[in-house]
Amino acid sequence: MQNKYIEIYKRIADQIQDGLYAPGTKLPSEHELMNQFDTSRETIRKALNLLAQNGFIQKIQGKGSVVLDAQKFDFPVSGLVSFRELAEKMGQRFRTHVEDLAYEKPAEEIRAKLQIPAGGHIWRVLRVREIDGERIILDKDYLNSTYVDHLTKEICEDSIYQYIEGDLGLTISFAKKEIVVEEPTEEDRRLLELNGHMNIVVVRNFVYLDDATLFQYTESRHRPDKFRFVDFARRSHGK
Amino acid sequence: MQNKYIEIYKRIADQIQDGLYAPGTKLPSEHELMNQFDTSRETIRKALNLLAQNGFIQKIQGKGSVVLDAQKFDFPVSGLVSFRELAEKMGQRFRTHVEDLAYEKPAEEIRAKLQIPAGGHIWRVLRVREIDGERIILDKDYLNSTYVDHLTKEICEDSIYQYIEGDLGLTISFAKKEIVVEEPTEEDRRLLELNGHMNIVVVRNFVYLDDATLFQYTESRHRPDKFRFVDFARRSHGK
DNA sequence: AAGTGGTCTAGACCACCTC
DNA sequence: AGGTGGTCTAGACCACTTC
Numbered sequence: 001m002q003n004k005y006i007e008i009y010k011r012i013a014d015q016i017q018d019g020l021y022a023p024g025t026k027l028p029s030e031h032e033l034m035n036q037f038d039t040s041r042e043t044i045r046k047a048l049n050l051l052a053q054n055g056f057i058q059k060i061q062g063k064g065s066v067v068l069d070a071q072k073f074d075f076p077v078s079g080l081v082s083f084r085e086l087a088e089k090m091g092q093r094f095r096t097h098v099e100d101l102a103y104e105k106p107a108e109e110i111r112a113k114l115q116i117p118a119g120g121h122i123w124r125v126l127r128v129r130e131i132d133g134e135r136i137i138l139d140k141d142y143l144n145s146t147y148v149d150h151l152t153k154e155i156c157e158d159s160i161y162q163y164i165e166g167d168l169g170l171t172i173s174f175a176k177k178e179i180v181v182e183e184p185t186e187e188d189r190r191l192l193e194l195n196g197h198m199n200i201v202v203v204r205n206f207v208y209l210d211d212a213t214l215f216q217y218t219e220s221r222h223r224p225d226k227f228r229f230v231d232f233a234r235r236s237h238g239k
Numbered sequence: 240m241q242n243k244y245i246e247i248y249k250r251i252a253d254q255i256q257d258g259l260y261a262p263g264t265k266l267p268s269e270h271e272l273m274n275q276f277d278t279s280r281e282t283i284r285k286a287l288n289l290l291a292q293n294g295f296i297q298k299i300q301g302k303g304s305v306v307l308d309a310q311k312f313d314f315p316v317s318g319l320v321s322f323r324e325l326a327e328k329m330g331q332r333f334r335t336h337v338e339d340l341a342y343e344k345p346a347e348e349i350r351a352k353l354q355i356p357a358g359g360h361i362w363r364v365l366r367v368r369e370i371d372g373e374r375i376i377l378d379k380d381y382l383n384s385t386y387v388d389h390l391t392k393e394i395c396e397d398s399i400y401q402y403i404e405g406d407l408g409l410t411i412s413f414a415k416k417e418i419v420v421e422e423p424t425e426e427d428r429r430l431l432e433l434n435g436h437m438n439i440v441v442v443r444n445f446v447y448l449d450d451a452t453l454f455q456y457t458e459s460r461h462r463p464d465k466f467r468f469v470d471f472a473r474r475s476h477g478k
Numbered sequence: 479a480a481g482t483g484g485t486c487t488a489g490a491c492c493a494c495c496t497c
Numbered sequence: 498a499g500g501t502g503g504t505c506t507a508g509a510c511c512a513c514t515t516c
Contacts, residue, residue, distance in 0.1 A: 003485065029501060040487045042281075045502085054475055058412065058451035061502050062494035066451045173297065177470040179418065181440060181463035199438045199463055201420060212297035212305045224420035224438055231416040231470070236293055242504065268482060279506045284483085300483045301513035 008037050008047035016056050016067055023069035027057060055232040093132055098156045099191060100126035103145065110142050113206075113217050121145045125156050128191050131226065135193045138221040147215055171210040178204040179229065188221055201227040244285035247276050251286065255295050255306055262308035266296060294471040332371055337395045338430060339365035342384065349381050352445075352456050360384045364395050367430050370465065374432045377460040386454055410449040417443040418468065427460055440466040 015021055028036065033044045048065055051057045057065045106114065106122045116122060122142050129137035141160065143151070147170060155163045164170050184192075184200045194200075200221050207216040254260055267275065272283045287304055290296045296304045345353065345361045355361060361381050368376035380399065382390070386409060394402045403409050423431075423439045433439075439460050446455040 005485080031501085040489095042488090043486060046485090048502095050475070055413070055415075058447070059502065060450055060495090062496080062500080063450075064501065068451060172474060174294070174471065174473045176294075177468075177472060179466075179468040179470075181420065181438065181466055197438075199420065199436075208297070211299050211302075212307060227418075227420055229416075229418040229468075231418075232413065233416060234413045235411060236289070244504080270482085281507090282505060285504090287483095298483065299514090301481080301515080303482065 004037075004039055005043050005046035005050070008033075008039070008044065009050040011037075012047065012051060013054070013056055016051075021067045023067050025067055026064040027067065029064060053234060055234075095130040096157050097128040097130065097135075098125070098153050099128055100124070101151065101153055101156055103151075106142065110217065114142060114144055115214055116144065123148060123151050125151070125160070126191075127156060134223075134226075135191065136223050136226045138188060138191050140219040140221070142217045144213075144215050147209070147213075170215070172207055172215070173210045173212075174208050176206040176208075180204075181224070192221070192223060194223060195225075197224055199224050203229075243276075243278055244282050244289070247272075247278070247283065247286035248289040251290060252293070252295055255290075260306045262306050264306055265303040266306065268303060292473060294473075334369040335396050336367040336369065336374075337364070337392050338367055339363070340390065340392055340395055342390075345381065349456065353381060353383055354453055355383065362387055362390050364390070364399070365430075366395060373465075374430065375462050375465045377427060377430050379458040379460070381456045383452075383454050386448070386452075409454070411446055411454070412449045412451075413447050415445040415447075419443075420463070431460070431462060433462060434464075436463055438463050442468075 012021075012027070021027060027033070027048075030041055030044050030048070033048075034041055037044065048057065048059060051065075052059055055068060057067055059065045102124045103121060104124060105111075105119070106116055106124075110116075110122065110124075111118075111120075114122065122145050125139070125141040125143070127139045127141070128135050129139060131137075143160075148164065148168065151160075151163075161172070165172060180202050181199050182202050183198065184194055188194065188200055192200075201224050203218075203220040203222065205216075205218040205220065206214060207218065209215045251260075251266070260266060266272070266287075269280055269283050269287070272287075273280055276283065287296065287298060290304075291298055294307060296306055298304050341363045342360060343363060344350075344358070345355055345363075349355075349361065349363075350357075350359070353361065361384050364378070364380040364382070366378040366380070367374050368378060370376075382399075387403065387407065390399075390402075400411070404411060419441050420438050421441050422437065423433055427433065427439050431439075440463050442457075442459040442461065444455075444457040444459065445453060446457065448454045
């Protein structure tokens with residue numbers, strides 16, 4: 001399949017989610033897992049570190065790896081999850097309306113954000129997300145056209161990410177996210193059902209590829225009463 | 240000092256922040272760093288992985304480790320940073336008002352959240368954060384008294400985290416965070432200067448210790464116009 | 479072909495917890 | 498003392514980039 005340690009990580013993660021290892025109990029020791037998966041200790045440790053990073057276990061020196069009760073209904077709204085994955089995971093009925101799709105010279109503000117050279121072009125996508133029949137989220141995407149030369153309404157209605165990673169073979173590796181609360185614009189009022197809300201939650205995302213090039217800037221504008229952000233944060237070593 | 244790989248991580252992180260390695264340029268190769276720090280490759284790689292996790296570099300196979308331009312003014316509001324660290328980093332004038340401090344039997348809702356046995360006690364702390372002269376944030380802390388038997392107004396005015404980690408020797412290891420937008424309560428209106436805002440950003444934090452015990456539940460209630468959350472998310476391997 | 483990072487191994491020693 | 502996880506080493510082989 002893939003790398004050994006990722007296989008082991010997935011195996012154990014599945015076992016935890018299937019309840020084979022109950023929250024509060026301990027995983028087998030690293031030595032036992034070595035035998036069980038017929039591999040070296042460092043490889044087991046890489047898999048366990050992944051499990052710890054993703055909130056499945058907590059390693060305690062001298063004792064063992066305790067299974068946490070995370071992942072229950074704490075679907076990771078965090079990180080780089082796309083709307084489509086999210087909506088599917090939450091089992092809600094959702095629809096995507098592509099309001100606008102254009103290949104164009106970017107506005108100065110966007111050009112600067114995406115670090116596009118003068119004269120360069122971008123894809124601009126405007127989509128409204130409907131959840132359970134209500135127009136809740138306005139997604140404004142700006143994509144560096146160096147990497148995406150072709151984009152259609154159909155792709156935008158499905159999942160841009162799937163197209164980028166699946167069909168184009170690009171790899172998204174990290175993102176910088178900012179969450180603030182603002183007053184709705186005229187556009188927000190026109191395209192969303194705000195129901196009188198005087199605020200809107202704006203999630204700004206800078207998405208980078210494998211090779212550290214800035215690839216996409218996204219503004220996701222949420223009706224405040226339907227917004228929820230969940231995060232699992234492990235303490236990192238000091239500055 | 241400490242562990243070798245953490246020392247190396249800090250050294251390189253400092254060098255990046257001091258501009259010794261400019262954004263867009265590459266770090267020396269792992270082999271060179273091995274010689275430079277007189278250590279093994281795996282140890283160098285641990286340090287580099289820390290740098291990548293924290294947004295300092297991006298490793299590219301076959302090419303090298305590219306220095307990112309993060310950390311500029313992207314103070315990590317993310318993760319487990321305390322208000323005090325934050326306020327100091329942002330260089331803003333801030334004050335903390337301790338509105339209430341009590342050792343008591345928890346309300347049922349809090350008891351359930353903190354998983355306190357019937358009859359157990361907690362510390363409840365109510366604090367208002369003032370930034371540049373305005374009362375912006377209402378912090379409601381609930382601490383498991385098993386770990387903190389003593390708490391004073393002075394400690395709460397300074398930094399509870401510093402007391403817990405510095406004086407008590409406990410180690411905070413991870414937290415589950417939730418961000419939602421709600422309508423202000425009567426208490427919010429009384430204690431904060433809401434200036435007519437009809438929404439309030441609520442950050443709920445479950446804080447865990449080293450040994451995976453749930454230690455603290457915190458509600459941080461922010462005036463929406465002054466709220467900003469920044470996050471750096473690296474893509475993790477699939478579910 | 480040479481240089482880079484990615485994975486995997488086998489073994490050593492240490493720090494911490496439990497008995 | 499024995500078991501556990503934490504760190505570190507030296508070396509091997511692979512995948513990718515660059516020339």
